[in-house]
Amino acid sequence: MLEKLFGFDPSKHSVRTEILAGLTTFLTMAYILAVNPNILSAAGMDKGALFTTTVIASGLTTLLMAIYAKLPFALAPGMGLNAFFAFSVCLTLGYHWQMALTAVLIEGILFILLTISNLREKIVDALPMTLKYAISSGIGLFIAFIGLQNAGIVVNNDATLIGLGSITHGTGLLGVIGVVITSVLLVLKVRGSLLFGILATTIIGIPMGITHFDGIVGMPPSIEPIFFKFEWDQIFTKDMVVIVFTFLFVDMFDTIGTLVGVSTKAGMIDENGRIPHLKKAFMVDAVGTTAGAMLGTSTITTFVESASGVGEGGRTGLTSFTTGICFLVALFLAPFFLSVPGAATAPVLILVGLMMMSQVTKINFSDYSEAIPAFICIVMMPMAYSISEGIVLGLLSYVLINLLTGKLKKITVSMIILAVIFCFKYVM
Secondary structure, three states: OHHHHHOOOOOOOOHHHHHHHHHHHHHHHOOHHHHHHHHHHHHOOOHHHHHHHHHHHHHHHHHHHHHHHOOOOOEEEOOOHHHHHHHHHHHHOOOOHHHHHHHHHHHHHHHHHHHHOOHHHHHHHHOOHHHHHHHHHHHHHHHHHHHHHHOOOEEEEOOOEEEEOOOOOHHHHHHHHHHHHHHHHHHOOOOOHHHHHHHHHHHHOOOOOOOOOOOOOOOOOOOOOOOOOOOOOOOOOHHHHHHHHHHHHHHHHHHHHHHHHHHHHOOOOOOOOOOOOHHHHHHHHHHHHHHHHHHOOOOEEEOOOHHHHHHOOOOOHHHHHHHHHHHHHHHHHHHHHOOOOHHHHHHHHHHHHHHHHHHHHHOOOOOHHHHHHHHHHHHHHHHHOOHHHHHHHHHHHHHHHHHHOOOHHHOOHHHHHHHHHHHHHHHO
């Protein structure tokens, strides 16, 4: 049954490992249950309804990923895309949130069509293996950077852009303690070390005044205020085209980056550089975005925090099934799950970043035509705070460097087409 439902192979996989991996993924991304309502409510949407919708959309699409694509990836409203929804489309351009939801719905439908046409798979196939290794390494740096921020170990500094926060008290200290505890568990090869690290850090946060339990059980608010609320009178405007294109572009390459990067780390890419069930994973992402818009939330995307579950050993749909069930349970246990502080999950993100960085050893640094684009891809993900920008700049540099140095055999027609599209994106 497990093999049929989730692609589980008893000779390769462990039920205990898959379940622990799913729990770990959920705990590292549970912050979205609080953050997404906070961000989107700035656009005038009902905050309570947003919580329920975030849980339902995340849980159902993750379960679909488990059963249909049989991959250990979880989905939820994408960070960055929700901020673009609220602060750019609504607060800056002045459009109603109903219009922004309409743009997300159109994006989701376009994604379904692009997936059916195999275009998204062709884009992944067009990426050279060097960049696939670089994407995994770049995501490693990116999520480690997010973890350092969440713990307050790295903070804003007006003089130098970023700087070291306080690590002798508060969340910074708890984050450091968490890194030490989780590192020791990893070195000792304790099964479930990432999950146990989160739980131990959460408990230590109680006497430090950082972990606050505000109860365990609560009834979810109704989604009626935001359910199926669309605005059709702006769909043929120039702004709508730009908004839909932005949603489409960022979501596409964030998802591609996450799937390629995490799959590479998990050793799930075959000898031809292909990811199993990739088209199905893209379809889940597209259907999730469309359904999410109907439920009343911004673009649903594959979460980079899925790397934490993969780092715990998750390799099948049973991992994402566990994560999806946790989301649905969170509908009624929200006060408990939301009590886990960001400083408790930050150490997992930092150490998973280390795990994903291992792919950098497969890059040929003696060949600068390979090494320079890979380095640009890796370094720009955390610096630009965007997976998609790292991929775009990495591929542009790969095509340009090899074109100007006469290494034309390394450049395919697909790469050139993508490079032209990327240039157009920056010009627009």
